[in-house]
Structure formats: C-alpha cells, structure tokens
Amino acid sequence: MLDNLNPPQLAAVTLDPTRHALVLAGAGSGKTRVLTTRMAWLIRNGMTSPHSLLAVTFTNKAARK
Ligand SMILES: Nc1ncnc2c1ncn2[C@@H]1O[C@H](COP(=O)(O)OP(=O)(O)O)[C@@H](O)[C@H]1O
Ligand SMILES: [Mg+2]
Numbered sequence: 896m897l898d899n900l901n902p903p904q905l906a907a908v909t910l911d912p913t914r915h916a917l918v919l920a921g922a923g924s925g926k927t928r929v930l931t932t933r934m935a936w937l938i939r940n941g942m943t944s945p946h947s948l949l950a951v952t953f954t955n956k957a958a959r960k
Pocket of ligand 1: 899900901904920921922923924925926927928929
C-alpha cells in the first residue's frame, strides 16, 4: 500500500492519526492518492472504522461560472 508513495506522500499518509494536515500541491502531483491511501492505511491498521470516514470531492465542472 505504501510502496508507491514518494517521501512527502508517505509522510502525509502515515501522519499520527490525531494530527491534522493540509495537503497543498499542484494538479496531478498525487494529492488524491495521499487521501485515498491514508484512508486505507488508517482502516488497515485499525486506527479508525470505515463508518467514521467521509470523503467529499468535486470537479471544476461543478463550480458556478
Ligand atoms: N508516487 C507516485 N508514483 C507514481 N504515480 C503516482 C504517484 N502519486 C500519484 N501518482 C499518479 O499520478 C496521477 C495523479 O495523481 P492524483 O493523486 O490524482 O493527483 P492530484 O489529486 O494531485 O491531481 C494518478 O494517475 C496517480 O495514480
Ligand atoms: Mg485529485
């Protein structure tokens, strides 16, 4: 699960579960991979329940012009 992450991604994914993080990086740089892998990592390690996670996403096409 963690094998294909670069060092900043790995740091964000494995951050202490009690800590908050802002993931700020350019388009296509791997932010979504960080978010989805962190959710999987937290669940896999029993640090949270899938029922206590919520992910919300949007696209620029959904934004008001
Ligand atoms: N560490 C990585 N190594 C190789 N490919 C990656 C890595 N992180 C992300 N990718 C790939 O790069 C593309 C963009 O990643 P994504 O997480 O969608 O970026 P963002 O959300 O920042 O736009 C996807 O195809 C993703 O699978
Ligand atoms: Mg994204």
